[in-house]
Amino acid sequence: MLQTWLHFAGVEIGNNTRVAAYMRDSGSAPLLRNDGCVCPTIPDALGDLPYLAPEIDPAPWYDPSDPRSAEFAGFWIEEIDGLHDSVIERTVTQRTTDGAVKSCARYKDRVLTVTGWLFAKSVCGADYGKFWLNSVLLGSRCSDCRGDDICLFACCPTNRCDGEGESESGEGEDGPCYDTDVQLRTLRGAALISGPDPVATAPGLESDLCVDGARPIYRITFQISTEPYYWRQPITIAEHLPWPMPTGDEVCHIQWNTDGDCDPDNPDCVPGANVPLAGCAPDELCPPPPRPPRVPAATASCVCLPLTAVRQCIDVPADLVPSWMDAALRITVHSGETELRNLAIRVWENPDGLTPEQLDLCHTEGVYYVTHVPAESTLTIDGMAEKAVIRCPGYVVTGADTKVYGPGAGPLEHIALTCGTQYTICADVDAEFIDPLAHLSVELIPREA
Numbered sequence: 001m002l003q004t005w006l007h008f009a010g011v012e013i014g015n016n017t018r019v020a021a022y023m024r025d026s027g028s029a030p031l032l033r034n035d036g037c038v039c040p041t042i043p044d045a046l047g048d049l050p051y052l053a054p055e056i057d058p059a060p061w062y063d064p065s066d067p068r069s070a071e072f073a074g075f076w077i078e079e080i081d082g083l084h085d086s087v088i089e090r091t092v093t094q095r096t097t098d099g100a101v102k103s104c105a106r107y108k109d110r111v112l113t114v115t116g117w118l119f120a121k122s123v124c125g126a127d128y129g130k131f132w133l134n135s136v137l138l139g140s141r142c143s144d145c146r147g148d149d150i151c152l153f154a155c156c157p158t159n160r161c162d163g164e165g166e167s168e169s170g171e172g173e174d175g176p177c178y179d180t181d182v183q184l185r186t187l188r189g190a191a192l193i194s195g196p197d198p199v200a201t202a203p204g205l206e207s208d209l210c211v212d213g214a215r216p217i218y219r220i221t222f223q224i225s226t227e228p229y230y231w232r233q234p235i236t237i238a239e240h241l242p243w244p245m246p247t248g249d250e251v252c253h254i255q256w257n258t259d260g261d262c263d264p265d266n267p268d269c270v271p272g273a274n275v276p277l278a279g280c281a282p283d284e285l286c287p288p289p290p291r292p293p294r295v296p297a298a299t300a301s302c303v304c305l306p307l308t309a310v311r312q313c314i315d316v317p318a319d320l321v322p323s324w325m326d327a328a329l330r331i332t333v334h335s336g337e338t339e340l341r342n343l344a345i346r347v348w349e350n351p352d353g354l355t356p357e358q359l360d361l362c363h364t365e366g367v368y369y370v371t372h373v374p375a376e377s378t379l380t381i382d383g384m385a386e387k388a389v390i391r392c393p394g395y396v397v398t399g400a401d402t403k404v405y406g407p408g409a410g411p412l413e414h415i416a417l418t419c420g421t422q423y424t425i426c427a428d429v430d431a432e433f434i435d436p437l438a439h440l441s442v443e444l445i446p447r448e449a
Contacts, residue, residue, distance in 0.1 A: 071125025195222025
């Protein structure tokens with residue numbers, strides 16, 4: 001991971017390229033050993049203009065009402081410890097006999113210890129930078145207790161255009177020249193757990209040993225706890241994909257099950273839930289004891305499967321999810337000019353490339369049941385954020401916990417794609433509640449641990 005640029009809660013808190021530019025501009029360039037300790041493509045990759053001075057650019061911390069902010073040159077990242085630490089852990093319980101029982105692997109939080117220097121032209125400027133860093137690391141005032149996002153680069157972004165066919169905006173004939181989206185990683189649920197604390201002061205601040213221009217003054221360290229996964233940028237699978245309009249020839253979805261072994265009270269009979277294997281035949285001479293009473297499941301009575309539906313299906317190629325990692329889904333549904341009701345979104349693992357008609361409704365990887373999306377509204381089921389929200393007219397955003405359900409009409413369960421295989425996603429919506437402007441978008445968000 002690149003350790004010279006760090007973005008926390010929507011604010012750039014560390015950028016060695018910016019600090020180095022301010023050092024050169026202020027006359028303290030001799031303090032830089034060489035230009036190899038910065039990523040030179042950062043400004044272009046981020047769409048920034050060349051860095052000149054805090055008050056000109058302006059820098060993230062610049063405050064025109066406080067002259068000290070122009071004397072602060074930024075936070076130089078020296079080291080980010082914990083970026084490459086394993087976050088997998090298991091609990092081992094010793095048996096009374098030989099051996100031990102291992103728990104399933106789980107991913108604990110990732111703790112980053114960031115160490116660096118506050119650069120400034122004066123002690124006053126460094127003091128201002130310390131207070132600014134304290135404030136920024138408290139996180140966004142708009143976030144909840146689950147924390148904010150940290151963004152960083154896996155490697156220094158590279159120019160894919162090589163100067164050929166590149167426009168003034170940094171765009172090439174086939175799109176942006178820099179592979180910023182390929183290199184960008186996001187850690188979610190980030191929150192400060194200690195610091196920032198000064199651990200050292202540069203020598204000679206109050207003597208003639210001081211140099212002109214921006215220089216290191218305070219060495220600072222702090223710790224941030226995050227969720228374990230490095231999220232890559234979303235991959236668009238389908239965008240604004242409309243449903244076919246009903247023709248009146250849709251097949252009725254009611255299928256009577258005359259199997260004597262089917263138990264109507266068993267949630268496993270509900271389409272969308274995995275059906276257990278039949279297993280071995282029971283011994284007729286010694287029947288098994290009766291099953292214990294089933295624990296009541298939390299289900300919603302407002303989940304309805306439509307009598308007739310129109311369908312839109314999408315295939316997810318196997319090469320988008322490498323076998324050594326997994327990916328979350330972000331599904332967006334826009335209702336159009338009228339309300340949308342009774343939408344079922346099913347996901348199948350489909351390594352054999354079967355057609356949607358050949359896929360079994362009762363053997364899915366997961367299902368989302370959407371009861372209602374108001375007119376002119378957009379529903380987002382976000383597996384990365386692990387929540388569902390609806391954006392209503394007037395840009396009002398509200399939770400969708402009472403409108404989106406999981407298997408068996410139970411609580412929402414987010415679906416992860418794994419194993420490097422092909423998947424098929426089908427969205428069936430009630431033919432009586434579909435608008436010509438309704439559409440579906442699907443994004444895939446790979447994650448690394």
